[in-house]
Amino acid sequence: MGWQHIVPGITLLLVKLTGTSLFLIFIPQIFPRGNFSFIPEENYTELLSTPNLPEARATIATTVQIPQKPPTWERHRGSEFWFTETKEVWLHCRVDCMQWSSDLAIISDRNELEFIQNKTAMGSYFIGLTYTVAQNKWLWIDGTELKNNLFAMRPKAADDECATLAAGELKPVSCHQEHHCICEKNPK
CATH class of the missing domain: 3.10.100.10 (Mannose-Binding Protein A, subunit A)
Structure with missing residues (x-):
């Protein structure tokens, strides 16, 4: 078996290892901890500007659960x-x-x-x-x-x-x- 057959296999292995490593590094950002639901009627994301909250003077994406009853x-x-x-x-x-x-x-x-x-x-x-x-x-x-x-x-x-x-x-x-x-x- 020559190098022309081994090099593509090693390249493919390195690409797969790199992809898996990146996935594992960023999984906490992709799937945050806590209670969350994939039912769209119960959750939504709203951009909220908070000029009076001292430590958050920017626009923040906030996910909250809509109360079920008025x-x-x-x-x-x-x-x-x-x-x-x-x-x-x-x-x-x-x-x-x-x-x-x-x-x-x-x-x-x-x-x-x-x-x-x-x-x-x-x-x-x-x-x-x-x-x-x-x-x-x-x-x-x-x-x-x-x-x-x-x-x-x-x-x-x-x-x-x-x-x-x-x-x-x-x-x-x-x-x-x-x-x-x-x-x-x-x-x-």
């Missing part, structure tokens, strides 16, 4: 609120709210605060408040600044750039922890 909205003084039963990270909470033509809650007065405190006594809920490192202050998702006369904010740790309400207390937390969400919409 949320139960609770009316209070011209607004409607949805207190979610599931826990999500802050960004997924915001996407869930937007699916229902709402956004994370902005608490603007003491009456609204008391209403929400009564509903959040048994859990920890994300609201529409984030810490902006560039401005060194807490801002609501509509760009307004947190008023100290309404809340006493606990001191924040390095990674605490989102806020939750738990048992009536405003608490800085990591945006990557999972908590319930409070969505708010103003019916037109």
Whole structure:
């Protein structure tokens, strides 16, 4: 057997080994870990711009599961609120709210605060408040600044750039922890 018969076999073997190696290297990116479904009615991908989330100032592709049933909205003084039963990270909470033509809650007065405190006594809920490192202050998702006369904010740790309400207390937390969400919409 001459080299003219062996060289093509070795070349083919090297190509196959290279392809297999690349597949194994990139398999975590092709098939991410976690719960996912291939049923198109239950999942979708949305591009979401997050200018107020401090560590994510770009467009992010986010896959979330659409809730199976419509949320139960609770009316209070011209607004409607949805207190979610599931826990999500802050960004997924915001996407869930937007699916229902709402956004994370902005608490603007003491009456609204008391209403929400009564509903959040048994859990920890994300609201529409984030810490902006560039401005060194807490801002609501509509760009307004947190008023100290309404809340006493606990001191924040390095990674605490989102806020939750738990048992009536405003608490800085990591945006990557999972908590319930409070969505708010103003019916037109």
